[in-house]
Amino acid sequence: MGTLTLRQVAIDTYKENVAYLHRDCKLYRSEGFQALNKIEIQQKDNGRSIIAVLNVVDDVCITGPDELGVCEQAFEQLGGKAGIAVSVAHARAPDSLKAVHRKIAGDVLDFEDYRGIALDIAANRYSKIEIAAFLVACSELGLERDEVLYLTRAMIETGERLDWGEPLVVDKHCIGGIPGNRTTMVIVPIVASHGMLMPKTSSRAITSPAGTADTMEVLAQVELSPDKLHQIVRSERACLAWGGTARLAPVDDILIAVERPLLMDSPGQLVASILSKKLAAGANHLVIDIPIGATAKVRTRNSAMILRKLFEYVGDSLGINLEVVLTDGRQPVGRGIGPALEARDVMQVLSNDPTAPVDLREKALQLAGRILEFDPDIRGGQGYIMARDILDSGRALAKMQAIIEAQGKNPHPPEIGPLRHDVLAGQDGIVTAIDNLQLAHIARLAGAPMDQGAGVDLHCKLGDRVAPDTPIYTIYAAFPADFDFARELAAQDTGYTIGEHYVDERP
Template sequence: MSNDTLQLRRIAIDTYHENVAYLHRECGLYRAEGFQALSKIQVNVNGSKVLAVLNVVDDTAIVQPNELGLSEQAFAQLNATEGSLVTVDHAEPSTSMDAVRRKINGERLDQEDFTSITNDIVAARYSKMEMAAFLVATGQNNLDRDEMLYLTRAMLQSGDRMDWHEALVADKHCIGGIPGNRTSMLVVPIVAAHGMLIPKTSSRAITSPAGTADTMEMLAEVNLTPAQLHNIVRQERGCLAWGGTAKLAPVDDMLISVERPLGIDSQGQMVASILSKKLAAGSTHLIIDIPVGPTAKVRQMRQALALRKLFEFVADRLNIHLEVMITDGRQPVGRGIGPMLEARDVMQVLQNDPDAPADLRQKSLHLAGRIIEFDPDVRGGQGYAIARDILESGRALAKMNALIQAQGARSIDFHPSALCQEITADSEGVVIAIDNFQMAKIARLAGAPMMKKAGVDLLKKLGNSVKKGDVLYRIYAEFPADFKFAQQLAAHNNGYGIGNEEQMLTSPITF
């Protein structure tokens, strides 16, 4: 082996959307080239190359001085066999970081800037620290509507794009912030049962206790290859899958991997993220759900109307028919908060169970009805009745069961985690407020979404009468440490407001 080559070693560490390389501190090449920890290097073998962030190792059990280790993701990208001889070079500095620095200083970026940034992120030229700098810069200084368009277009061009060869491909998306809002898992089977194409690809949770993909994973496989996705959609007219494996706007998934631990979800990134993913998935007609409430992402109607204009501006220029529904965001939707509990709610609605959450049922029917009215054969105003008939007749349940089987059914167990704490009312009165953010935070501390059976189960909703000592909700957790953190947060602030009926904030939203 020559002095400038190293043996490739696979390091069984999942670094999640970041390529990481490992060199031993005593490696001759490491010393000769003056590599530094956290610098970026380029690894080459047989014409293939991969960029990675360098970690320096002192333990020969991880890598020997004559070896280069690669994390799972980087090893898979390099597509070489373990033991292959590789060369290592300094990576060329990413020129697009200049644009990020300009954005940090408050300057406006153009299309070329955003395209350059997204191309570098997809090529793994950005470390997670650099991606965080970009996210903070665009979140802190905001993006004007043209910059949102540029970013959306750049994210769309970063990966593959599906073409279903149909004039009408429907989808819906909620901007988030409302726990338990699992309407997609009801809208998709209803709309697909009507015969419309609705290939629903969803992200996993960013800052919430569950995303659609996390919840559907309780029932069926969601990590589908593009070929599987196409076959299922052609066969069943819909799907409920994770979008990450389809390489649709992959830069979005990479940015989400940084947004999640930072708890960042800025307006500009949100618009670009949603529309780039929907366009990449081949959607032609889209419903956007914007919940409004005192503890929702959007607190006031004027903010909702401004956000609607931004969505409409970008969608219009990217040729997608978009309609916005502004909905009631004063409290969580349904009862369960967390993947298993939310999946239980969905199945209760589909089964027409009399105990099913009425608010989840109603909201889903209104959303599905609006999508069905995209059908040129359906008159305006008829969509809700058609959606309700599909649900009540059992056709929606049959379609969901068909989707579950097509995607790969999982054994369903709706028993929550063993550790349980009941949170009770400390006074008599009426539930006048439920803090969405606090309830989501309690559910996340309890372990959701990583622990599928963890979360919060609501027993009381807005307008319900309570007596002192009545159970408001139950916290479920898998591990004692998570359980303790969730209990402590609930003890500090249980997220509920108890008062008299006159104090309850009425919703400005009516369907």
Template sequence: MLRVKALAIDTLQENVAYLHRDCPLYSIEGLQALMKIEVFCQTKQPAIVAVLNIVDDTKILDIDELGLSSQAFKQLAKKNGSIVSIAPAKPPRSLTAVHKKISGEALNKDEFQQICQDILQSRYSKMEIAAFLVACSHSGLEREEIFFLTKAMVESGERLNWGESIVVDKHCIGGIPGNRTTMIVMPIIAAHGMLMPKTSSRAITSPAGTADTMEVLAQVELSIQQMQAVVQQHKGMLTWGGTAKLAPVDDMLISVERPLSMDSTGQMVASILSKKIAAGSTHLLIDIPVGPSAKVHHNQQALKLRKLFEYIGDLFGLYIDVVISDGSQPIGNGVGPALEARDVQLVLQNDPKAPFDLREKSLRLAGRILEFDPDVRGGQGYILARDILESGRADEKMQAIINAQGKQTSAISQVPFQFAVCAKTSGFVQAIDNLIIATTASLAGAPTDKRAGIDLIKKVHDKVNQGDTLFIIYAGYKSEFDFATDYAKRNNAYHISKSKPQQQDNYFI
């Protein structure tokens, strides 16, 4: 029998237990580091499953104590000093299905269901989750497999019902730095009176997710009850989906995808749609940016992805409108939470300094969503969205939602480190590499450091002279500043040519 001790260690979506090497159970039970154990609280059924780490320092843990990471202790739901027992955990049965997937075989509905349930119950270590993700990415997922995985992830958590016939949402598949259109679209839609309870993700492979940027302005970690209160009063919200336990298996998979920089097609579709279905959406707009340095490089890929979204959405009764947009360069000027929040506020406030491309794309997306309303005629959505923005109603709605969610009172401190990347030649900006810009901003500390990121001074079509500033890197810490500036010097994000590129205004391809 062991006494539970909470250790303030954040293990990021993984249950971890700690045992002293001199504990008698260590030798009697044949325990060793990184094996999984079951923790019992005076019942025959294990309360939690955790990965075991071994401690040699009695200042950290006594020999009769079982240390638990923050997540594991919260999941156990017992007080410090509570008595528990432990035993080696049985291997999850669903690992057989993972081995099948590694071999390239297709999995059925029950196999995906069991895998997701075992992941939810922390029966998988992060290494085993990584094996599952890599197998799905390498072997690929058939359309039916994506449906099975999506359904299993939806059923792993709560599912909201707003009691409305039309509940709208939007999602961009990502890959375009600064593309923070959701924070402009949502208040426009809510000001019109349509329901848009937006749950967003944090960054997986990018310098900022929508939730990371919204967190600069307001609280985003709300309970389901808090979400319902905000939406009931204001018709919209913008929160992080993790705290509401919507498709929680997806969050556990993302915690492994993030350090691996993985974002495979099948997993991405299941991730996006499971969150939207769990959030109670009935109508969804999906933005697929296409460009040489976007996630999707060619129109043919985008059309294939659109058919996949529509196929899976139809099986769930979810109406999906997919737009294919121009992803040839970053949208807006700021890349990183604080800088993106600044751009959003400039657009909502109708400030002359607002980035035109961010404003225009947001209006076009909002217009498509407004046309989900049967009272809005086809082709009139853009004009209606523009009127709502220019009247100030969208900004008023956004401020009301920020206050309802909990306005951030702590100001973002000034960034101590800045570096200007300048043009080596004169000419016109022909192209900007999205991946290099995103990687540079991430190396600078975004999104963990809300201040960090990049401010784009020049965009495609702009004329530049040798020595002109192309973009500025902001970093809060010297080590990250050095990483980012060194990377920017070795990788040319801007392509400058003597001839001016052809002007295009086709935000949707």
């Protein structure tokens, strides 16, 4: 209808298109726009159009009465040119929202429904509140197995998809929740030493003290261009990079932006999220690690089995070769929690350092063994032994060093600390429980992952005998304020339970 001048408003609204109209804008009044209305913005010269949610502005420094302000991502989508003419109209609700309403009413949706939803979400036609409505409708008992499959397929099809041109492209994924669980950085060099292709991209920490990308960054560059990444994978058969640059399963990123603040984590969304990303990244063989423990994401063997079946059903239907491994999630893996401390653990294991944490080594060997057995030439049950041989021989270390060199070695590796504080057991007994959530929280307050050298270093694990003055762990921090917060939290609750008897019952 009316014409306005486009202007960027330098606000990052995180995956939501937001437009800003001045309250005195003639169109605002005459069209009866309201804040939170969705409007369609059309570029006059090329007809390109986007949908955005409207906010109303009372300051010409942000948007004037003859202008249309748009947030950063919307500005990009419109071509990134200020001053061009745009028209604005009421947006129709995206067609696929009807399917969301049917889902809310209890219907089972089909693939075409999910494809419509994924296409509209990928095109930024959904507002955050519409995405929230979709997520809640799908949550908990709301998704049939086939619906998870349809959603996963729809999420893959609405993004780019890598093709490595090889029959054996492997990947692994842990559903998360266990601090220090940095097995990936041991597994990748082992598997690549055997010659398998493992182009591993990982995320940064969202709510945890370190993601694999954060930990690898202690040793090497992880933000690589797609070209560089491909070149490294071709020469080294592997990489350990940050996955944030590719446009793989973009719907997943948009959904996560709403799931995270909602604290939602339904099995259907979890499976669709992981499998869509892995398949889009070109993996055709995948090992999924589901840790079980009282303070892990999955608390009982029963719920782990339900999740496993769902992974298997969707994975098999999509033609990916998938193995689910249920692991021990009762306590952190390794000793360090925080990027530099975890990188130290990983390098100790790869270097066959006699002081290396045994649990990290064993878990990594177990998972690497399962991946190696994807090789048709390897006899069932021999994977673990092969993985151990590769690690013990130093070939995994050499491969890791080659990957670090290829990605670009970090010339200034962070120091650990420098502030440090020992937390003592405070009583005689045996460590009978360690709270993953509490330890992760303490490490985050200490500054991890932003401060690479901050975190927690564990000295005692389950079953260890302690005296009152035994240091159970050390807190490291870079800044006094962080240091104090972390120490205070540990003083309230160390996260350790000290008892008299301990029976080692793996979940």
